[in-house]
Amino acid sequence: MIIRSAVFNTSATDLDSCPPPGLPEFPFIGRSNVGKSSLINLLTSRKGLARVSGAPGHTRMINFFTINDAWRIVDLPGYGHVEKKQGAKEKFAEIISEFLPQREGIRTVFVLIDSRHEPQRIDIEFTTWLANSGVPFVLVFTKVDKLKPAGVTRNVAAFQASLAEWTTVQPRVFTCSSETGAGRTQLMTFISSLL
Numbered sequence: 001m002i003i004r005s006a007v008f009n010t011s012a013t014d015l016d017s018c019p020p021p022g023l024p025e026f027p028f029i030g031r032s033n034v035g036k037s038s039l040i041n042l043l044t045s046r047k048g049l050a051r052v053s054g055a056p057g058h059t060r061m062i063n064f065f066t067i068n069d070a071w072r073i074v075d076l077p078g079y080g081h082v083e084k085k086q087g088a089k090e091k092f093a094e095i096i097s098e099f100l101p102q103r104e105g106i107r108t109v110f111v112l113i114d115s116r117h118e119p120q121r122i123d124i125e126f127t128t129w130l131a132n133s134g135v136p137f138v139l140v141f142t143k144v145d146k147l148k149p150a151g152v153t154r155n156v157a158a159f160q161a162s163l164a165e166w167t168t169v170q171p172r173v174f175t176c177s178s179e180t181g182a183g184r185t186q187l188m189t190f191i192s193s194l195l
Contacts, residue, residue, distance in 0.1 A: 001189075006067050007065065012063075021105045023071050024105055024107050024195055025071070026110060027073075027110065031078055033114075034143075035178055039112065040065070042181060044073070062075070062095070063075040079126060109130060111123070111130070111138070112141075115147055115155055115156065124163055127167075128167050131167040138174060139174070141159075143178075144182060146177075
């Protein structure tokens with residue numbers, strides 16, 4: 001897929017301020033500092049499209065980007081850092097629990113997992129909730145350039161085994177690096193197949 005245009009649309013603070021559905025949408029979500037913004041910039045070939053911050057929890061709203069005037073990337077808040085803030089946990093849970101299962105046009109959710117770590121409880125809980133809610137999703141293990149291939153393979157397998165203890169859903173798995181560009185072709189091919 002050739003990216004001809006990638007445009008920021010709007011930031012929504014709640015469901016009512018989201019743009020009307022109509023285009024196919026691909027939400028991206030994961031723990032804070034997992035590399036969501038960097039991956040969005042890699043996929044769209046636009047370095048500054050999604051703002052990258054060294055501080056966790058930068059994305060606090062639902063950000064919409066229209067690609068090729070034909071589909072959208074939706075950048076959702078990271079679910080690790082935001083839950084530590086007073087009152088934010090309830091708001092985040094409410095938005096996500098309504099947006100992901102009910103939003104028309106969602107083709108699949110990209111759940112980003114840091115490949116450098118063994119399975120984290122918050123990631124397992126979130127992906128289990130997606131599976132039990134019937135929301136289609138795939139796993140994208142990020143930052144594979146930071147770990148030897150054997151370590152990535154071990155952590156991916158451990159995550160799949162942990163997830164299998166809670167659900168029979170076995171989502172498709174991708175690996176990527178925003179630094180080296182690894183995995184971009186596979187992710188874009190997958191998105192193309194759903195459009």
